[in-house]
Amino acid sequence: MSVKRLFINATVVTMKDGAEVLRRGALGVEDDKITYVGEVPEPQVQEQFDEIIDCSGKVILPGLVNTHGHAAMTLLRGYADDLPLQTWLEEHMWPLEAKFTHVQVQAGTALAAVEMIRSGTTCFMDMYDHMDAVARVVEESGMRARLTRGVIGLCSEEMQNKKFEEAVRFATEWHGQADGRITTMLAPHAPYTCPPEYIKRFVEKAGELKLPLHTHMSETVKEVEQNVRDYGVRPVEHLRRLGFFDLPALVAHAVHVTEEEIDILAQHDVKVAHNPGSNLKLGSGIAPVTSMLRKGMRPGLATDGAASNNNLDLIEEIQLAALIHKGANLDPEAVPALTALKMGTSYGAECLFLDHEIGTLEAGKKADFITLDLTGAHMQPLHDVVSHIVYSASRGDVVDMYVNGQPLMVNRELLTLDEEKIRHEATRAFQALLQ
């Protein structure tokens, strides 16, 4: 039986055509879809709904979209800090990740889901191993996700084949599952961990399966130099030659890209997941986001894994995006508040090729939205709600979350996940790695 809910008396930020802020607005939902956005309807119209939810003192906005990460790495949070990417990966992350089984991935991803829901993320992109465990957490939590088995090709040909088959099997089996909340993609980890012919196989398979591609690209200076040494060209040209950009593609980082490379990315409509927190913490640099925006690109925001961030709070990334480019460019107009909020919502949806379903609040779209409390002292006076969300809000302000029309958190109470059990299991799963 269909359920109709009407959320009334809210400030509604639709993110459609700019911000479109409705004061004392309403949002109607039937099953998994938004059916109405506008003024609070007359009482006789309200009677047609099964449930009326008063949202006075709250803002409703589209759920936040995290466009790149490794959810299970919550288990490695704080395990190795203050290191550059290569040392951090090769000497600390990879040795421990080699011991991960589906137990660690399940426990770490569930912990990530709790953290993401509490901080307003309704949809996340995940690249990892043991992805069936990740997909099952997504199923259970009620979240939306774009999932991929990330593949590192620094191994024997036999192992490369095995990983490739597994990535394809996962992407095929899970695409469209969980009432369509799970979609998939294919992801060679990076040009420095996958030989060119191996990347080419992923490109061909993605074309065949009509799935998007994803990879880490141009995150550090060292990686770009290595690419030039090994292949004679920088990573953008390398991937372009492999046909990576002839298909829908999302690249994570793009920190060290030249103006000419940004032109190539823009021409091919390549999506970029901007990871300001992780790039700062690993000392990788600051991506030229202002130039990307000037050239018509619409980067999304991402946390990357919790071991390089060290949290999964997209509100923080929105704030960082709105701040660091002002400082880096000596320009207070760089990445204005509204742009930063779009990066965390509608642009993020585009990056995951889900903008036909999510990213804005419009009739016909999936009912993925959150509410934030506006009554805190730090949110007053309420001149400009977009400014407050970007520059003043924090994760503690997130009160409610709905995905596909289903409540995942109401009044800060999680409805789909057992937080205490998940925290306990995550600690146990990490300790098991040290034995």
Ligand SMILES: CSC[C@H]1O[C@@H](n2cnc3c(O)ncnc32)[C@H](O)[C@@H]1O
């Ligand atoms: C093959 S699964 C994903 C793989 O990516 C690693 N990873 C985490 N953060 C980063 C990053 O910033 N750059 C490159 N690779 C990263 C993670 O540890 C997994 O091994």
Ligand SMILES: [Zn+2]
């Ligand atoms: Zn990553």
